[in-house]
């Protein structure tokens with residue numbers, strides 16, 4: 352039974368850049384036999400590279416485009432990885448209340464190696480790790496308010512986080528009636 356058939360909405364991964372939403376989300380979808388959507392991928396499909404979009408039109412335009420990508424992904428259902436800043440949009444936050452929302456976290460000293468030499472436009476400049484931390488601290492209350500549950504991805508293999516999310520998300524089998 353898919354999550355849509357179970358009427359439980361999409362399984363949505365939120366959290367800061369480099370927490371693992373895209374890589375973990377894809378594996379969780381495979382394990383659950385669900386479709387996988389990544390809102391950044393939808394944006395790129397429709398508008399080209401995110402870095403170019405930021406440069407040409409600015410962050411506000413990216414957020415508007417991202418809002419539509421989130422709506423499309425949630426409509427599709429299955430497992431959905433959001434871009435790290437998608438929760439800044441109030442319309443998206445309202446939509447998320449109809450879905451199961453998983454927050455992925457990561458410790459600042461761990462994320463440094465994951466975002467090294469990164470393409471993400473918000474992490475450009477002198478000190479990406481410092482920028483990451485500032486952005487994360489700003490958004491942390493929003494992430495926590497939107498999430499039903501949180502998993503930390505700082506240590507251990509990626510497969511463990513995947514297993515933990517799958518165990519949380521899998522529908523409980525109906526009891527046999529005698």
Ligand SMILES: Nc1ncnc2c1ncn2[C@@H]1O[C@H](COP(=O)(O)OP(=O)(O)O)[C@@H](O)[C@H]1O
Pocket residue numbers: 366367368369370371372373374375432435465504505507508509512
């Ligand atoms: N649990 C994990 N353990 C080790 N590396 C991870 C883990 N989760 C993600 N990564 C690595 O971190 C990088 C960023 O992951 P990604 O899935 O793109 O994060 P996000 O979508 O949250 O920005 C990738 O290179 C990925 O392989």
Ligand SMILES: O=C(O)C1=C[C@@H](OP(=O)(O)O)[C@@H](O)[C@H](O)C1
Pocket residue numbers: 366367368369372373391401433434435436437471472473
């Ligand atoms: O946190 C953010 O504002 C962003 C996160 C990125 O996605 P990931 O969180 O998947 O890296 C991407 O949407 C864009 O670079 C902006």
Ligand SMILES: [Mg+2]
Pocket residue numbers: 372373374389391432433434
């Ligand atoms: Mg991602």
